[in-house]
Amino acid sequence: MAGNISRSNDLGIGKGILLKIITFGSIIFLVSPLIILIIFSFNSGKTVTQWEGFSMRWYSNIFTDYDLWISIRNSFLIAIASTVLSTILGTMAALAVGKYAFKGRELFQNILYIPVILPEIIFGISLLALFLLIKMPLGFISVICAHTTFSLSFVTLIVLAKLANFDKRIEEASLDLGANRWQTFRFVVFPGLAPAIISGALFAFTLSIDDFIVTFFTAGVTSATLPLKIYSLIKYGVSPALNAVSTVLIIFTVAALSISNRIQKGAKISKALKYIILTLMSLILIYFAVSFIDKGKIKNLNIYTYSNYLSPAVIADFEKEYGVKVSMNYYNDNEELLSRLQMGVTGYDLIFPTSYITEIMKKNGLIQPIDTSKLTNLHYIDRRFRNLSYDPTGRFYMPYAYGFSAVVYNDRFITDSIRSWNDMYNDKYRSNILMVDDMMEAFFVGYKCLGFVMDKDEGKLDKVTDLLIKQKQLLLKYENNMAVEYMASGDVWIAQTWNGYIAKILRRGPQFKMVIPKEGVLFFIDNLCIPSNAPNKEIAEQFINFLIRPDNTASNIQTILYAMPNPDAIKLLPDSLKNNSAIFPSDQMIKNMNLNKDQGEFSKNLEKAWTKVKIK
């Protein structure tokens, strides 16, 4: 009633057309991305920009993706545990602050606000530092602790707000009528605060389910959550499967929040409890279903890699053959892998660092030699890929996959002949050029364009930097994972990207052409390495041996569409793949292979120059 009265005034406030435009504009910007995301989760095609018909295939995809279910299970376990803990602790904190005067109360209250105010990334890093300092293993417990700490603040704030409106006399009335303090809490205070406590709990739950940053820092090898999994999937482009997962997550979050809202508005608590109990039951069911699949596996192997970088069939075969439970954890790029290992995160048995990162890791003692005597399949590996410059001993790595970046263009838009890196940067193509967002790739192209050799000369670096800045003005953007979508939609006419993406682009039609620029291309080799502190070194070695068996290698090549140095495996591939020049470079190219090197101290200069390019 009061609301109605105060709103229907005669001042003409809220009637302006401008206000309406702003309001609707804001709502559209808020909601439309979500609607688009949901619509494209039903796209039968592989892109998120071109509609190719209705399909539920991505939903069936995600429902059969075992890794995804593991991460969903992890998310819910962590969310439930941290919700229970933070709700209890947060309510207690709110009662303490709201009802009792004690020494240091103000300070205590301010400390409670810290997780709300502090940037999440700082909070995450500081928690990680703490966990490493007290030698707490990163895993479920650490993530639950982390989530509890920040959820607790929100629960406290919500309960405290309710407590501020709570009539103290009602409590006194209860005491007065003969109820002791506990009875008073149970019969009067708790029912009064229950809506706030429940909505605080739901809030904590959604915070935990959605959290990425803090989880990223505090998760261990077996506790990757759904947001971490989604993030790692981005490596392979935004596929409708991601949309489908996100849609499920959105529906869940919105449901939780709307229940929370209704409770705060005073809906019957018993009804809300019913919802909550139902949800919990279904979650427990999921948990048991997933656990059932896990059953009977005692030996563990923890792999830390890019998502979709191994064939699930190969992993399943390995699990069956060796009786090992394989846990997958994903990173998004080499820097992430390196930084986590350098921060001292442990538990990984097998990692997939790129060439120059392998060199840095070896220098810093982060990886250990592989016992090659145990690798009965070693002879299948192409000799040219053993003992490479970044590890002449060849003991610290086993080459897994390799590739290069090259140029791909659409001849509907580009009729000029493209032969050199320089040909990409034509003013006619302004804003339709894409390059990968990678420092070493960018400088490689820059040095090649000017015909320089990358040495440690600062004069050359300055010239290359200036060139890159000039080139950048012509680009649509620097972007790693969306080349397929951009090329398909026609937004990009010409792109520098990795050959795996090029292979996918070429499949889309004859208008797409690949060019190996005459100055040469930059290769990358992703290696199999064993961290120094790997808990299951021998199983990791068994797995490496398993991976380099030609049939398994062939299976992996078909999954990831990158070449692997295993001639016997290539023989097993279908012809269409075997002869695909976008996947398998010529022998000539391999012979003249350019590899990223660790630039040592000079990499600081490169980084400074790269920052200069990026901010221009």
Next chain:
Amino acid sequence: MLELKNLTKTYGHQNVVKDVNLVIGKGEFFCLLGPSGCGKTTILRMIAGFEKVTAGNILLDGVDITERPPFRRDVNTVFQNYALFPNFDVYNNIAYSLMIKKRPAEEIADRVEKVVRLAGLSGFEKRMPDQLSGGQQQRVALARALINEPQILLLDEPLSALDKKIAEQTRMELAELQRKVGITFVFVTHNQAEALALADRIAVMNNGVMEQCDAPREIYEHPRSHFVADFIGSMNVLEGKISDSNQLITNIELENIGKVRLSKSDIQEAGKPVIFCIRPERMRLSLIEPKEYENSLKAVIRSKVYLGDVTHYQVELHGGKLIKVIAQNYLLQLSNEFYEIGEEVFVNWSQTSGELINA
């Protein structure tokens, strides 16, 4: 039966209740009256057990209950805003204390029904507190507190949240209820009309000090302090000195105003500074010189407010002092005497009216 001994409460350096001594008898309707901040509610809360006592003792039937928690005192409270449990309906609000005591269900039902009838709440048992009017809420609060049949019922301004009309009606019901149940009521109010109407005895509080504790009539007729005189009803307060005094008559010299005479049996010491108090309704305006047995002062009408039954005049005495005179309109009509602003009149009153208070 309820005894407060040297009861004192301080918050930090502030004395809220200072050394209050009081004995309240069984079945008494006792009123704590005073302006807000006088400490009356604090006394009530100390009796209930919500506030810690700084010094002194509270005895109930001779047993010291000073340190007992609220739930171990045979005392119940009706709160100012009623403090009903919002999550329980009327029935469960009333049944709360019996439920806490884990009484059998039939007994609870019986007793609740009885007080529901007593409080006139039949038919409202299933309502939630927010579906009740203020008066109904107040009855629930009463019923909830009475169901225990406590030795003492504490009422903290129970009528202040009600409309004037309903408050007056509830006041009467409250008095009747108290007679019926025979429980000692300790009633806190800032409203003197309530106190005068309801109480067997009133304790007037000011700044944490109990100024006077007497029957309503005594409080009104014979205030013993400047504060009580001022606070209860309206009162003209005039400063002066005793000229002379004997067993029959005391003469008082009022500063800058003149002489007045008071028939009182107690002898006052000559020259002593005093305050002479007289209620406005005891004074009379007249154009005619007074009789000799009356006090009389010359005055000028400065304002008049017509209120239907009475007219309030403000008159200026010699020396500029303003006092109030209340005249019954029907008497004015009978004598056909109406006074206009600026008119010179006599203010007359009987020598038996008025009180002396030590200055």
